[in-house]
Amino acid sequence: AQSVTQPDIHITVSEGASLELRCNYSYGATPYLFWYVQSPGQGLQLLLKYFSGDTLVQGIKGFEAEFKRSQSSFNLRKPSVHWSDAAEYFCAVGRGGGADGLTFGKGTHLIIQP
Amino acid sequence: NAGVTQTPKFQVLKTGQSMTLQCAQDMNHNSMYWYRQDPGMGLRLIYYSASEGTTDKGEVPNGYNVSRLNKREFSLRLESAAPSQTSVYFCASSTNRESNEKLFFGSGTQLSVL
Numbered sequence: 001a002q003s004v005t006q007p008d009i010h011i012t013v014s015e016g017a018s019l020e021l022r023c024n025y026s027y028g029a030t031p032y033l034f035w036y037v038q039s040p041g042q043g044l045q046l047l048l049k050y051f052s053g054d055t056l057v058q059g060i061k062g063f064e065a066e067f068k069r070s071q072s073s074f075n076l077r078k079p080s081v082h083w084s085d086a087a088e089y090f091c092a093v094g095r096g097g098g099a100d101g102l103t104f105g106k107g108t109h110l111i112i113q114p
Numbered sequence: 115n116a117g118v119t120q121t122p123k124f125q126v127l128k129t130g131q132s133m134t135l136q137c138a139q140d141m142n143h144n145s146m147y148w149y150r151q152d153p154g155m156g157l158r159l160i161y162y163s164a165s166e167g168t169t170d171k172g173e174v175p176n177g178y179n180v181s182r183l184n185k186r187e188f189s190l191r192l193e194s195a196a197p198s199q200t201s202v203y204f205c206a207s208s209t210n211r212e213s214n215e216k217l218f219f220g221s222g223t224q225l226s227v228l
Contacts, residue, residue: 034216036217041221041222043206043219043220044217046216046217049216090156102217104156106154106156
C-alpha cells in the first residue's frame with residue numbers, strides 16, 4: 001500500500017530565510033507526487049506536481065520540489081520565505097491525479113518568524 | 115469564478131441528529147470527492163464519485179452516505195451523528211478520476227458533534 005511521511009509536524013523559519021519541507025513516500029510503481037498548501041480557514045491549493053520528466057519541478061508562489069527516486073523523497077523548497085507562506089503543507093502520492101488513488105501526508109505546519 | 119462551493123461553513127449537532135453537507139462545482143468536472151480532516155491525520159477520503167451516477171467508498175466511509183445529485187452537486191449525509199464525526203469536511207473536484215489534473219477544494223465545513 002502506498003504511504004506518505006512528512007517527518008516534521010511543525011517548522012519555524014525566519015522571514016527571508018530558505019525553506020525545505022520533507023516528504024518521503026512508499027509506492028510500488030512510478031509515483032505521481034503533489035504538494036498542496038492550506039491557508040487558515042481555506043481548502044487546499046495545488047503548489048506543484050510531478051508525473052515524469054525533469055525531476056526538479058517549479059510551482060506557484062516561488063516553490064520548487066525535487067523528486068529523488070533513490071531516496072523516495074519529494075522535498076519542497078523555497079529560497080526566501082515570506083510571512084504569507086505561513087500555512088499547512090501537504091504532500092500526496094498516488095497512481096494518478098484522481099483523488100481516490102491519492103494518499104495525503106499528515107501535513108507540516110509552517111510558522112514564519114519576523 | 116466560484117469553483118467549489120460548500121454549505122454550511124459551520125455546524126453544531128447533537129449526537130444522533132442528522133444533516134446533509136452540500137457541495138457544488140461550476141467547472142464541469144466529472145469527479146467529486148468528500149474528505150475529512152482531523153488534527154494530525156491529514157486528509158482522509160470518505161466517498162467519491164468518479165462520474166455522474168456513480169459513487170464509491172473511500173478510506174473512511176462508515177457513518178456516511180453520499181448522493182451525486184447531478185454533475186454539479188455531490189452531497190454528504192450523516193444519518194446519526196456521533197462525536198467521532200467532529201471534523202472539518204472538504205469537498206473537492208477534478209476533471210476526471212484518472213486524469214493528471216489537480217484537485218480543486220472547497221473552503222470546508224467545520225462540524226462539531228456534541
